[in-house]
Amino acid sequence: DAMVIQNPRYQVTQFGKPVTLSCSQTLNHNVMYWYQQKSSQAPKLLFHYYDKDFNNEADTPDNFQSRRPNTSFCFLDIRSPGLGDAAMYLCATSTLGGEKLFFGSGTQLSVL
């Protein structure tokens, strides 16, 4: 089945140690998104790609970077994780000009 896959499901890192989360999709969607969701809060958009065009939200910290090497894959890099970065990170896709988002199962990041 076509889907959005996030790996790993759970990630533990140390304070200040760089970490990369990955997302892949078999839907061939043009738009990919990264959301951060802290406990009992709304998902918050960090950035999104419209094909290869990168769109950063104004309040996304510089500590967060992203790469999209091709249509299928997208990565979230956290250069120096702080305790406040512990959260669920959700990847989503949509079609060009589409409205409905397809989400992966998320990666739960813990920072020790």
Add this chain to the structure above:
Amino acid sequence: SQQGEEDPQALSIQEGENATMNCSYKTSINNLQWYRQNSGRGLVHLILIRSNEREKHSGRLRVTLDTSKKSSSLLITASRAADTASYFCATENDFGNEKLTFGTGTRLTIIP
């Protein structure tokens, strides 16, 4: 901020009863969507209503939209234990920038 506010924050009802959740937002929209999130998982799209629509049905779901009041409601009829989840509204603004902004969510618990 466009972020929606949902009401109530938490709702517990008996199985078989109807559940109603409300969402308010702040700016003009192209559409409003509802998503469901099981604990610790990604979000699943439930239904989309466009700004020129007033009501939409899908199975046991009924969504209404009042653009004059900038509000929407989600009704789940004949609730089941499996409906226990968090429900989020999300709005696509009319700026044409392909972004969804999520509300704060309602945590629904169905008591068997």
